[in-house]
Amino acid sequence: MQCRSMIDKSEGRSGPTVAPAAPARPTSADVARRAGVSRATVSHVLNSTDHPVSERTRQRVLAAAQELQYAPNASARALRAGRSNIVLVPMSRSAVIPGQDEFLENLDRELADRDLVLLMHGDRTTNGARGAHAWAELRPAAVYLDVSRGTPAAVELLRRAGVQAILLTGVPSVTYAPTVPLDPAAAARLATQHLLTRGSRRLACLVPGGALAEVSARRHHAVVQVAAADNVPVERVDCELSSDSIAPVVGRWRDPAHRPDAVYASNDQFAILLIHKLLEAGLEVPQDIAVVGSGDDPLGAALRPALTTTSFVVPEIARVVASSIRRLLDGHDLDPDMEAALRPRLVIRESG
Amino acid sequence: MQCRSMIDKSEGRSGPTVAPAAPARPTSADVARRAGVSRATVSHVLNSTDHPVSERTRQRVLAAAQELQYAPNASARALRAGRSNIVLVPMSRSAVIPGQDEFLENLDRELADRDLVLLMHGDRTTNGARGAHAWAELRPAAVYLDVSRGTPAAVELLRRAGVQAILLTGVPSVTYAPTVPLDPAAAARLATQHLLTRGSRRLACLVPGGALAEVSARRHHAVVQVAAADNVPVERVDCELSSDSIAPVVGRWRDPAHRPDAVYASNDQFAILLIHKLLEAGLEVPQDIAVVGSGDDPLGAALRPALTTTSFVVPEIARVVASSIRRLLDGHDLDPDMEAALRPRLVIRESG
DNA sequence: AGGCCATAGTTACACGTGTAAAGTACGCGC
DNA sequence: GCGCGTACTTTACACGTGTAACTATGGCCT
Numbered sequence: 021m022q023c024r025s026m027i028d029k030s031e032g033r034s035g036p037t038v039a040p041a042a043p044a045r046p047t048s049a050d051v052a053r054r055a056g057v058s059r060a061t062v063s064h065v066l067n068s069t070d071h072p073v074s075e076r077t078r079q080r081v082l083a084a085a086q087e088l089q090y091a092p093n094a095s096a097r098a099l100r101a102g103r104s105n106i107v108l109v110p111m112s113r114s115a116v117i118p119g120q121d122e123f124l125e126n127l128d129r130e131l132a133d134r135d136l137v138l139l140m141h142g143d144r145t146t147n148g149a150r151g152a153h154a155w156a157e158l159r160p161a162a163v164y165l166d167v168s169r170g171t172p173a174a175v176e177l178l179r180r181a182g183v184q185a186i187l188l189t190g191v192p193s194v195t196y197a198p199t200v201p202l203d204p205a206a207a208a209r210l211a212t213q214h215l216l217t218r219g220s221r222r223l224a225c226l227v228p229g230g231a232l233a234e235v236s237a238r239r240h241h242a243v244v245q246v247a248a249a250d251n252v253p254v255e256r257v258d259c260e261l262s263s264d265s266i267a268p269v270v271g272r273w274r275d276p277a278h279r280p281d282a283v284y285a286s287n288d289q290f291a292i293l294l295i296h297k298l299l300e301a302g303l304e305v306p307q308d309i310a311v312v313g314s315g316d317d318p319l320g321a322a323l324r325p326a327l328t329t330t331s332f333v334v335p336e337i338a339r340v341v342a343s344s345i346r347r348l349l350d351g352h353d354l355d356p357d358m359e360a361a362l363r364p365r366l367v368i369r370e371s372g
Numbered sequence: 373m374q375c376r377s378m379i380d381k382s383e384g385r386s387g388p389t390v391a392p393a394a395p396a397r398p399t400s401a402d403v404a405r406r407a408g409v410s411r412a413t414v415s416h417v418l419n420s421t422d423h424p425v426s427e428r429t430r431q432r433v434l435a436a437a438q439e440l441q442y443a444p445n446a447s448a449r450a451l452r453a454g455r456s457n458i459v460l461v462p463m464s465r466s467a468v469i470p471g472q473d474e475f476l477e478n479l480d481r482e483l484a485d486r487d488l489v490l491l492m493h494g495d496r497t498t499n500g501a502r503g504a505h506a507w508a509e510l511r512p513a514a515v516y517l518d519v520s521r522g523t524p525a526a527v528e529l530l531r532r533a534g535v536q537a538i539l540l541t542g543v544p545s546v547t548y549a550p551t552v553p554l555d556p557a558a559a560a561r562l563a564t565q566h567l568l569t570r571g572s573r574r575l576a577c578l579v580p581g582g583a584l585a586e587v588s589a590r591r592h593h594a595v596v597q598v599a600a601a602d603n604v605p606v607e608r609v610d611c612e613l614s615s616d617s618i619a620p621v622v623g624r625w626r627d628p629a630h631r632p633d634a635v636y637a638s639n640d641q642f643a644i645l646l647i648h649k650l651l652e653a654g655l656e657v658p659q660d661i662a663v664v665g666s667g668d669d670p671l672g673a674a675l676r677p678a679l680t681t682t683s684f685v686v687p688e689i690a691r692v693v694a695s696s697i698r699r700l701l702d703g704h705d706l707d708p709d710m711e712a713a714l715r716p717r718l719v720i721r722e723s724g
Numbered sequence: 725a726g727g728c729c730a731t732a733g734t735t736a737c738a739c740g741t742g743t744a745a746a747g748t749a750c751g752c753g754c
Numbered sequence: 755g756c757g758c759g760t761a762c763t764t765t766a767c768a769c770g771t772g773t774a775a776c777t778a779t780g781g782c783c784t
Contacts (some may be wrong), residue, residue: 045534058734063772071773072731091508091533095456096770098447099739100766110601111492113471121463121473128493140492141480154489156443159397181443182397261673285571293674296648300676304518319671322614324652397742410764415742423743423759448740451769727784734777740769747764754756 046088055084066092076362098159102182107131107345108160110141110169126335130342136161156181162345164189168234172196185348187341191238198354200341200362204235205242207330207364208286211312212246214328215282215365218310223247224255226285226294239286239314255280261289263297270297273309282310282372288329289316295325295371310372314364336361401643407436415608418444418574450511455536459483459697462493462521478687482694488513508533514697520586524548539693539702543590545720550706552693552714556587557594559716560638563664564598566680566718567634570662575599578606578646591638591666607632613641615649622649625661634662634724640669640681642695647677647723662724666716677722688713 025182048066052059057077064071065081073081084090098104109124129136141155152174155163163183165189173196178186189200225243227236240256247254259265273279285291291313295305305311305325313320313329320327340362343355400418404411409429416423416432436442450456461476480490493507504526507515515535519542527549530538541552567575579588579597592608599606612619625631637643643665647657657663657677665672665681672679692714695707707713 045532048772049770053374059771060735060773061733064733067772069773072733074732074742077732089505089529089532091505092513093770094509095447096739097772099445099451099769100771100773102739104447111476124463138493140426141490144643153441153443157446159445159447177441180397180441261670263676263678266674289671292671296675318613319641319644322618323648324615326615400742401740411741412743412764415761416763419742421743423763426762445740448769449742451739451771452741452743454769651765725784727782729780729782731779731781732777733779734775736775737773739771742769743767745764745766746763750760750762752758752760754758 022067046090048090048092051081051084051088051090054088055080057081095102101159103182104159105136106158106160107113107136107138107162107164108141108155108158109138110155110163110165123334123338126338130338131345134342134346136342150301152177156183159183161185161349162187162320164341164345166190167194167199170194170197185345187345187348189341198344198348200344200354200358202337202362203238204361205238207314208239208242208284209246210364210366211284211314211330212243214368215284215310215312215372216247216250216252217372218282220280220310221252222255222280222282223252224280224283224291226283226287227256227258228285228287228290229258229260230289236286239284240287243284257283259290261293262291266290266293266297270294270301270303273298274301274303280309281310282306285311285313288313288315288320288327291327291329291371292317292320292323295323295327306370306372312372316367321369328369328372329367330364332364333361345352380537383465398442399443400442403433403436403440403442406433406440409433412705455513455534456511457488457489458510458512459490459514459516460493460507460510461490461508462515462517470625473692475686478690479694482690486694486698488694488698504529506702508535511535513537513701514539516693516697518542519546519551522546522549537697539697539700541693550696550700552696552706553591554689554711554714556638558714559666559684560591560594560600560636562716562718563636563666563682564595566720567636567662567664567724568599568604570634570724572634572662573604574607574632574634575604576609576632576635578642579608579610579634580637580639580642581610581612584639588638591636595636609635611642613645615645618642618645618649622646622653622655625650626653626655632661634658634664637663637665640665640672640679643679643681643723644669644672644675647675647679652694658722658724664724668719673721680721680724681719683719684716684718685713 022354048062049059052062055062055077057080061073061077062081064073065078066085094104108314124138124140131138139160156178159182161183162185164187167188170186170188175186186197188194188197188201189202191201191203212223223243225240227240229236244254257269259269272284283294285294291311295311298305298309298311303309311327316329317327318329320329340355340358344358347353347355387526400563401411405416407414409432411423414433414437416425417430418437446456463472475491476490483490491510491512508530511533512535514537515530516539519540522538524541528537538549539552540549541545541554543553543555562617564575577592581588581593596606608619611621617709635646639644645661646659647663650657650661650663655661663679665679668681668683669679672681692707692710699705699707
């Protein structure tokens with residue numbers, strides 16, 4: 021025994037009012053007491069600072085922490101450090117990436133590898149400023165959000181709240197914050213180019229409304245642009261995910277004179293529904309009409325004819341996003357692999 | 373001006389080391405300074421304690437907070453209070469509820485109405501104890517997790533970490549923590565009962581593997597049980613979401629002697645694929661074979677024949693879960709409406 | 725022998741907040 | 755005039771952590 025007077029706070033916890041039999045979650049002081057060292061030493065050991073600590077006490081501290089199931093208090097740690105290791109992702113319902121749960125799962129793993137914790141926040145607070153206010157309360161180290169929410173005002177508020185890294189995602193036009201240029205139009209361009217190369221001279225584009233409206237609009241615009249370069253006309257078909265919404269169009273297309281030779285649907289579910297309706301009407305896919313979707317819905321691969329579609333390499337995107345956030349926090353630029361990772365892939369199957 | 377010597381901490385922030393041009397996120401002290409009052413008064417005003425504050429200073433404080441865009445530091449608040457207002461939801465990939473994003477969106481809103489913040493945590497840490505350790509660091513007020521992760525050890529660890537409310541979800545057999553008895557088998561029972569009432573004498577059950585394996589197994593078991601009460605046999609069909617997986621079964625069913633008169637698929641996507649294959653094989657749905665799924669996938673409503681399925685009233689479930697968490701935190705029991713809200717609804721369309 | 729460095733541990737303080745307790749001014753009744 | 759409640763405001767402390775600065779103890783070199 022060396023010394024015994026390392027009472028950081030002598031008395032145990034005693035809430036001034038009630039203290040309703042709190043189960044005494046262990047603090048670093050408890051670990052210190054048990055290991056017979058000071059709290060500072062515990063901290064040095066557990067955070068593996070370069071501060072010298074003898075191997076013997078190191079082991080004792082580790083053992084004590086283990087026995088007590090000690091977990092450091094993230095709040096206190098964040099308060100002391102001035103920042104947390106939290107990466108906040110306010111989830112938006114109109115996510116560009118389909119299969120966003122897969123993306124988030126990958127992102128979580130990648131961030132964990134970089135000593136960051138992913139926390140997703142619901143979209144209770146839709147309007148920019150009010151939302152940013154709520155996010156700021158958590159004092160996250162980084163925020164990764166859709167550009168539709170990352171208005172200049174929201175970004176400014178977050179900056180002032182001490183958020184070190186703010187990463188936007190969406191169309192690459194903004195300049196007031198680093199951006200992951202995840203352009204939904206890229207997939208549409210890729211699909212259109214494929215259909216043109218395949219020989220299409222007359223296109224149609226399904227434009228879903230509702231939650232998908234914004235993404236669909238961008239994609240439609242891209243289709244028109246690419247097709248225009250080859251002097252190919254594009255018929256715009258606004259629709260919902262219902263039989264009644266698609267049926268009239270398909271009815272019209274039974275007449276070869278009014279029929280496009282290929283259709284791009286900005287969402288696989290709509291592509292699947294369309295193919296279903298086309299077959300029902302006695303048309304053949306892709307012989308009469310080719311169909312290409314976007315999103316790589318698993319059902320599209322299983323049905324016949326199997327759906328040609330575009331997809332993102334989700335794990336790769338998650339990797340570069342996580343990497344970029346880490347780099348931003350460390351004062352560097354975005355991951356140079358970013359653009360390559362964001363390029364959509366064409367998945368050619370049977371439908372077009 | 374009344375007094376001027378309310379310097380809580382006289383010197384402004386000056387990080388001992390670098391302080392790299394921190395953009396001075398405002399603290400309550402800044403608000404106090406600007407309003408010409410003490411920090412305590414600011415706190416009283418902003419938290420609307422029952423402590424008396426004159427209307428004049430109240431307005432001044434509010435104005436100052438507004439101008440400074442002040443957002444309280446959640447870490448400090450949580451540290452002081454001993455608990456946060458965070459409800460942590462470790463998301464599991466094998467979520468019972470389909471459309472879990474819709475559920476989370478609703479849950480978020482409901483919790484917000486009850487002064488709680490929903491944070492979702494990825495499933496990086498799959499194994500119980502290690503995961504619980506990570507969750508404990510955040511010192512959330514409540515944790516809502518799947519029973520598969522809420523092992524007794526994990527629950528114990530969370531309890532010791534000071535988490536006040538731990539709510540499990542899943543099969544209702546556990547006793548060491550309050551549970552939301554969201555039984556996937558209930559939907560299967562409902563669907564089977566419907567098919568039997570409809571006159572089915574020979575059933576089949578699609579049992580998807582992969583991520584859905586566990587839920588599927590439970591549902592299959594339920595189907596067998598309910599059918600057995602009526603002496604109806606159930607053919608078990610293990611499958612994946614691919615054409616090759618379903619085709620052989622459908623091929624066999626072309627022979628009326630080997631054909632069930634109704635099929636329950638524990639997931640709508642599989643039901644959709646099955647119908648597709650049945651039609652392809654020249655069989656009629658529901659005349660030759662009725663098909664019922666679970667999950668209320670929007671595509672199921674759009675395709676023909678429209679899919680009969682089961683669904684949960686997601687907003688209602690979210691409401692009772694949020695309500696129960698709040699009640700747990702306040703020392704009460706679960707919301708009495710719980711069981712009613714969890715009952716699945718039958719959505720009868722064309723396929724069965 | 726005395727000065728100096730390295731090692732191993734400590735003390736002390738700050739982070740931003742909430743709130744009990746103490747203080748200040750003021751009006752009122754004795 | 756003095757005590758006393760009332761209305762407001764401030765002071766003081768604790769929450770749990772990380773780390774700069776300090777103390778103590780030897781060993782080594784001059």
